[in-house]
Amino acid sequence: MRKKITIAIDGYSSTGKSTIAKELANKLGYVYVDTGAMYRMVSLFAMRNNFINTHGFFREKLIDALEAIELNFVFCEEAGFAEAYLNGICVENEIRTLEVSNYVSKVAAVPEVRKKLVSIQKELGKNKGVVMDGRDIGTVVFPDAELKLFMTASADKRAQRRFDELTGKGEAVRYEDILENVVKRDYEDSNRKDSPLVKAPDAIEIDNSDLTKETQFSLIFDLVVNKL
Numbered sequence: 001m002r003k004k005i006t007i008a009i010d011g012y013s014s015t016g017k018s019t020i021a022k023e024l025a026n027k028l029g030y031v032y033v034d035t036g037a038m039y040r041m042v043s044l045f046a047m048r049n050n051f052i053n054t055h056g057f058f059r060e061k062l063i064d065a066l067e068a069i070e071l072n073f074v075f076c077e078e079a080g081f082a083e084a085y086l087n088g089i090c091v092e093n094e095i096r097t098l099e100v101s102n103y104v105s106k107v108a109a110v111p112e113v114r115k116k117l118v119s120i121q122k123e124l125g126k127n128k129g130v131v132m133d134g135r136d137i138g139t140v141v142f143p144d145a146e147l148k149l150f151m152t153a154s155a156d157k158r159a160q161r162r163f164d165e166l167t168g169k170g171e172a173v174r175y176e177d178i179l180e181n182v183v184k185r186d187y188e189d190s191n192r193k194d195s196p197l198v199k200a201p202d203a204i205e206i207d208n209s210d211l212t213k214e215t216q217f218s219l220i221f222d223l224v225v226n227k228l
Contacts, residue, residue, distance in 0.1 A: 004030070004129035005227055008138035010197065011151030013101075013185045014158035016208060016216075017133035020151075022081055023217055024224065025131040033124050034073070035134035035141075036104075037084045038117050040095035041071050043107040045086060052103050063112045071120065098166065098173055101181055105188035108135070114194055135189055138200040147227045148203035149220065155182050157209045 007024060009017050018034050025032035042062075046052040051062040073082035074090070083092040094100070107113060114136075121141045125132055132141065138148035159179035166173045189197040199205060204223060208216050 002228060004127075005146035005224075006125055006128050006142050006144075007131045007224065008142050008145035008148045008200075008203075009131065009133035009151060010135055010138050010149070010200070010203065011133075011206075012153070012158065012197070013182060013189070014162045015151035015153050016161070016213070017151050019213070020217065020220060021131045021133040024220065027221065028129075028131070028224070031124065031130045032082070033121060033130060033132040034082075034084070035117065035121055035132060035137065037073075037092075037095060038071055038120070039104050039108040039113070039134075040100050041084055041086045041091060042069060042113055042117070043100050043104045044091055044095050045069055046107055047100070047103060052107065057103075057106055059110055062107070063110065066112060066116055069116075071117075093169075096166075096169075097171070098178065098181065101185070105185045105192075109188065109192040109194060111194045118195075135197040136195040138203050139198060140195045143200070147224060148200050149223075150199040150203040150205045152205060152207050153209040155179065155186065158182050 007030070009021050011017050018036065021034070022032050024030070043052070046062050049061070049065065051058045051065070070087050072085040074085050075082045083090050084095055085091065118141055121132065124130065125142060134141070138145055138150070156179065159175060159182045162178050162182065163173065163175045166178070206216065206220065
């Protein structure tokens with residue numbers, strides 16, 4: 001039987017980490033874990049309870065309520081992937097909004113939040129055969145992962161992708177607002193004190209600014225095959 005490995009995919013927002021991770025997991029028959037969705041779910045919970053809004057971020061209230069947060073992924077045949085569930089309710093669409101994007105880096109910087117989610121992530125990947133994407137998978141969650149990738153692309157290309165995705169869903173958004181959000185998240189993710197976004201020394205950097213999805217998948221799948 002072919003050995004199973006852990007594939008850790010880190011990188012900047014809107015670099016297509018989740019897309020490539022899903023494709024790899026499907027091709028290999030591995031478990032896919034979208035850690036970004038987990039932080040988005042906590043952010044949505046904080047927003048709904050007024051722990052974070054335009055007036056400020058009430059971190060202690062969120063920390064005190066962490067035990068009341070239950071996160072799950074349930075496979076949806078119609079969608080073709082596992083959707084995000086917050087306390088038993090599907091929130092897959094709600095967590096992908098620009099409003100959640102504006103708050104998620106602040107929520108993800110809270111050490112208590114990271115501790116709770118990293119513990120869940122480690123448990124999900126303890127038996128290998130997992131593809132996990134996020135900001136600190138190869139540095140904190142699975143520092144011994146057999147294959148580590150670090151995804152990057154220019155800010156304007158990433159903003160355009162996010163703009164196309166949101167407008168395709170019928171959301172009324174401005175490209176300028178999305179570009180501002182991308183640049184702000186890059187700074188916040190890279191400069192937080194707890195588990196900042198950094199490229200692991202043994203990670204392979206993939207700049208997909210000008211790569212087609214097909215070319216990128218072929219390149220990365222070859223890397224996987226070499227590890228197997």
